Amino acid sequence: MPLLTLDSISLAFGMHPLLDQASLNIDAGERVCLLGRNGEGKSTLLKIVSAEVVPDGGTVRLEDGAVLAELPQNLPSDDSRTAYEVVSGAFPETGQLLSEFHTLAQQADEASLDRLMKVQERIEALDGWRLDQKVTAVLAQYGIDPDQRLNTLSGGWQRRVLLARALVGEPDILLLDEPTNHLDVPAIAWLEDALGAFRGAILFVSHDRAFIRRMATRVVELDRGKLISFAASYDQYLALKEKALEEEERENALFDKRLKQEETWIRQGIKARRTRNMGRVRALRAMREEHRQRRVRSGTASFAVEDAARSGKLVVEAVESGFAYPDGTPIIGDMNLTVFRGDKIGLVGENGTGKTTLVRLLLGDLKPTDGTIRLGTNLKVAYFDQLRGELDLSLNALDNLSEGREFIEINGQSKHVLGYLQEFLFTPERARSPVRVFSGGERARLLLAKLFSKPANILVLDEPTNDLDVETLELLEEQLAEFAGTVIVISHDREFLDNVVTETVFLDGSGKVREYVGGYSDWRRQGGCFPSEASGARPDRHDKATRTGKQGSGKKQSKSPVKGQSRPAPQSEPAIKPAKMSYKLKLELDQLPGQIEALEQAVASIRGRISASDFYAGSPEDVSATLEELEQKEARLEKTIERWMELEGQA
Missing domain, CATH: 1.10.287.380 (Valyl-tRNA synthetase, C-terminal domain)
Structure with missing residues (x-):
């Protein structure tokens, strides 16, 4: 019996069917990657599995006694609880008592001692000390300080604490929604190892292709409301999917050709007002209904970068430059770096090593405290903010982009704003929707649309791959590769770096900046490694440089007949003589x-x-x-x- 069964799941928002009789089985130990375009309903499907969303129809069945846990997509904004409190919270009542016991044990007044005894008695009644041992053991296993407060940790370590909470209850199936977002490469590698050691089943959504390749034992695609399973690796899935799309296009073309022929036939009959073969008429009616019910695969994003006039050959030159904060904390030290027009540079380093500070130095937003940084001429910069701070959530997509313009110029061609947004897969209706209701992928596409609508010869992209579906991601890679200007990318997406950058700049956390020819894989082949890989990971604080940088502001399904209900026996229809037409x-x-x-x-x-x-x-x-x-x-x-x-x- 499958561990998890989704049977004919249907869900619609208004007239748009998000899930249409979708079915899926997951067996114990499987690691299933759920793929699909932005807005197809992947996150919603996970919420249906976790019972957070109730579908319009269909059933979700978990094997009797099976335990389900999930790693949330979004990190807590300001959670001051300790790591122990967060992990023990997996056991609601017992966890609260254990946390209270640890707090009271550090106090010495009489009232605290009385309460401590009562809490201890309740913990013993719930067999809480055994759970306390499990919490302590998993914290030690993941190298987490139990007294570290969550809001003092980086995104990678917060994710580590939340995974410990998810796994402390020894679940049979784990749900993950974009688990690598905002993680640096060492944190992603640690996550891959931790999940590899987990023996339960995993259902996860991700667009990180390197992560999918390592983790997935099966790929399931959500496409136009249906779930299509590929018992294959990610690369095998890509080949199979391409063949499936070619076959679908061929079948649709043949069907449309037949439909066109039948439409021609029926219209000839109309014009001649002659009686036609009614069996053929009924067949045409069925073909029309089949064509109407066909859910056409949505188009692929199609966009281009607006080139500004060329910058000077020299973009920026740093000579023995460095930066430190007024308290003397060094961020960048003794940097020698030259960027020429057309260079495509990837910045690599653990969170907190100063990548954002380095970008601000190179763009002239910060002045070096040591050495010199010389900027080139005619620099026009477009900046992609990972926090989406360039978007006004109170406005719709059209107003966010237009800024009062009706037409925009893209490489000398005038385009209406609505038509331009359609290239980024925004329908006129969606373009007039407020940005606050957009998914993460839609916000990323809108920010790209806004970014590429302005002339630029330098593109600075801070984590551009978060939330983008694979097809849009691949198109972005193509555009960046063809862009004649300079590209500076901060990214932890290993494949994206390999496909885009020609030079890797590594920040080791001590202030040193090193250059390597090629992408991420080339850097690794040249001996590149992260400090945590050699010295062991330590909980790291938020990046001080980052904090000083730019911040972003149902319908019911009809009941089926009752099982076992008797039905009247079919009656033969009497022959009826056709009546004369009036x-x-x-x-x-x-x-x-x-x-x-x-x-x-x-x-x-x-x-x-x-x-x-x-x-x-x-x-x-x-x-x-x-x-x-x-x-x-x-x-x-x-x-x-x-x-x-x-x-x-x-x-």
């Missing part, structure tokens, strides 16, 4: 071909207006009215053809 119906049948022809012309005319390049330049009211008119005319045309088919059958 004069009124004959007159209606004669008039229908002309009505159909007029509607077809009207639909063609509206479609021609919509396909015009300046269609979306009109007012939102006019655009919406035209789209609504097309929908009404198409519905009326379909209804009129259905009526003709009905009357032709009677005739």
Whole structure:
């Protein structure tokens, strides 16, 4: 029996079906990667599994006695609890008592001693000391100081504490949603090792291709509401998926060709007002319904970087430069670095080593406290903020991008703002939605749209891969590779670095900055390693440089018949002699071909207006009215053809 079963899960928000009869089985010990485009419903599916969201239909079954745990996607914003309190919280009542006992044990007043005795009695009644040993053991296993407060730890160590909390209860299945977001490479490597040692099943969502390659034993794709399982590695999945899409396109093309032929046949029959083979008419009706029900795969993002005038050949030159805070804390020391036009540089280092400070020095936002930094000429910088601080959450996507403009210039070509947003997969309706309701992937795409709408010859990208789906990520890699200007990337995505950068700059945490030719893998081959790999990890505080840098501001399913309910025996239908068609119906049948022809012309005319390049330049009211008119005319045309088919059958 499977450990976890999803059976015919359906969920819709408004008229949009997010999950459509989706089914999945997961066996004990499997590590299943859930893939899909941004907005397909991957996070929602995990919430259905954890019972946080109730589906419209279908069932979720967990094997009797099985324990489920999850590692949350978002880190706590300001949690002052100690690591012990967080991990022991996996056992709600007992954990609270154990935390209280540890606090009271450090106090000496009489009232505290009385309460301490009562707490101790309750802990013993709940067999709490055994759980205390489990909490202490897992904290020691992960090298976590039990008294360290969560809000003093880096993102990597917070993730480590939360994973300890998830695993202390010895779950049978673990849910992970983008677990590598905001983690540095050593933290990701530690996470991979920790999950590799976990013997339970794992269902995880990730777009980190290196992480997927190491972790996944099976890939499941959520595509247009359906779950498609590939019993394959990630690379095998890519090959199989490409073949599946080619086959789908071929079948759809053949189907559409047949449908077009049948539509031509039916219209010839309409114009001639002749009775046609009604079996063929019914088959056409079924084909139309099948075509209507087909969920077309959404388009792929298509965007380009707006090039500014070329910068000077020299972008920036640092000579024995360094930076330290007023209290004397050194961040960067004795740096010699030259960046030329066209260089693509990846900054690598553990969290807290000063990568953000280095970027601010290179851009002139910070002045060095030692040495000199000389900037080149005609520098136009576009900055991608990992905290999405460039977006106003109270505005919609259109207003965030337009900044009062109706058209934008992209490499000499004028584009309407709505049309430009469509290249980033925002429909006109979605473009007018407030950004606060957007998913992480949608916010990342909007920030890319905003970034690439401004002329630049230097792109600075701070963790650009977080939340982007694989297809958009690959397109971004292509655009950066073709960009004629300079690119500076802070990223912990190993494959992204390999595919984009030509030079790796490593910050070791002591202030030293070293250059290496090539990407992340080249740096590793040249002997590059992180300090924690050699000296053992220690809980690290927040990056002081980062803190001083820029900060970002149901419908019900109808019940099926009751099992075992008796049904009446089928009765044979008596033969009925067809009634003679009335004069009124004959007159209606004669008039229908002309009505159909007029509607077809009207639909063609509206479609021609919509396909015009300046269609979306009109007012939102006019655009919406035209789209609504097309929908009404198409519905009326379909209804009129259905009526003709009905009357032709009677005739």
